[in-house]
Amino acid sequence: MALRPLTSADAHDITAGCQDPETARWTTVPVPYDRAHAEEWVAQHAPTEEWWSNPTWAVTVVPSDRWSGSLDLRPDGEAGAEVGYLIAPWARGHGHAARALRLACSWAFTALGLQVVTWHAYAGNDASLRTARRAGFRVPDHVFRSYGAQRGERRDAWIGTLTPDDLAFGGRAHEARAAYVGPRLTRRELMVLSQLARGQSNRAIAAELGISENTVKNHVRSILQKLQSKSRAEAVVLGLRHGLVTLP
Ligand SMILES: CC(C)(COP(=O)(O)OP(=O)(O)OC[C@H]1O[C@@H](n2cnc3c(N)ncnc32)[C@H](O)[C@@H]1OP(=O)(O)O)[C@@H](O)C(=O)NCCC(=O)NCCS
Numbered sequence: 001m002a003l004r005p006l007t008s009a010d011a012h013d014i015t016a017g018c019q020d021p022e023t024a025r026w027t028t029v030p031v032p033y034d035r036a037h038a039e040e041w042v043a044q045h046a047p048t049e050e051w052w053s054n055p056t057w058a059v060t061v062v063p064s065d066r067w068s069g070s071l072d073l074r075p076d077g078e079a080g081a082e083v084g085y086l087i088a089p090w091a092r093g094h095g096h097a098a099r100a101l102r103l104a105c106s107w108a109f110t111a112l113g114l115q116v117v118t119w120h121a122y123a124g125n126d127a128s129l130r131t132a133r134r135a136g137f138r139v140p141d142h143v144f145r146s147y148g149a150q151r152g153e154r155r156d157a158w159i160g161t162l163t164p165d166d167l168a169f170g171g172r173a174h175e176a177r178a179a180y181v182g183p184r185l186t187r188r189e190l191m192v193l194s195q196l197a198r199g200q201s202n203r204a205i206a207a208e209l210g211i212s213e214n215t216v217k218n219h220v221r222s223i224l225q226k227l228q229s230k231s232r233a234e235a236v237v238l239g240l241r242h243g244l245v246t247l248p
Helices: 008-018 021-026 035-045 049-053 096-111 126-135 164-179 187-197 202-209 213-226 232-241
Strands: 002-004 056-060 069-075 080-087 116-122 144-150 153-162
Touching: 002 096, 008 021, 008 035, 008 069, 056 096, 069 096, 080 096, 096 116, 096 126, 096 164, 116 126, 116 144, 126 153, 153 164, 187 202, 187 213, 187 232, 202 213, 213 232
Parallel strands: 080 116
Antiparallel strands: 002 056, 056 069, 069 080, 116 153, 144 153
16 A cells, blocks of 8 residues: 555546445545546645645555545644545455555654544444554544534534554554454455344345345355355354454
8 A cells, every 4th residue: 555646647546436335425525426526626636835734645556556545634733633535446445544544644743743633434434433443543432413514414423533642552453453364354245244144135135235146145155265164154153253243
């Protein structure tokens, strides 16, 4: 994973990334999102003098230089900044957001002299919550009613903070993950496993996730293989043991 400045050549990938329904659901990107939005956004956030008032990066997955996500900091002028990020659907499932967060926050604590980075996500955005905690953010188990705003509506949110000390603590958590040698399921497989834990049939899972039954079968086959299980029930038990799934 690497961070680099945005360029106008990113507009195509940004358009594709921001048209993703999950991005629309959990961020404030315009809906519907078209190429003009991407071009305008790049023009606003490309590196100029203004860049420092809202440092913004493209997330790439080395060795590729392709735009695969965005991360930005909104400094409040009082040694704090709010962070925002997204990872494109094609690059999800590998923890890139947590690494990007740590890198950008580490830079902000030294280069900008920040004392705190704040984070919020709409309640229910579990992937973002796990990302923030993985990066070292302290996020209490509390839902702040109507804290977030999205396209003219208020939404409940989780709030977290990261200080330089938290970043040091998060670093250890990060190493622990790198040392974890258990099975690594993709995001989709985790969603299917979670449905298996609810005892759902392939047909019900397909309807719930908006995919075909054949795709569900492929995911289940891959899950059984990765967890070395002979049955769906055994996969759920092993998933619980590895902390990949919780019981409903
Ligand atoms: C949130 C987001 C940036 C995370 O991207 P990522 O780095 O690819 O994240 P991963 O898929 O590697 O998942 C990160 C963690 O969340 C978990 N996770 C992923 N999808 C999940 C889901 N649907 N439900 C529960 N947990 C999930 C992963 O298991 C992982 O947990 P771990 O760190 O404890 O192992 C990405 O999903 C995204 O762009 N979502 C849409 C936009 C968005 O929500 N932006 C943030 C707004 S606050």
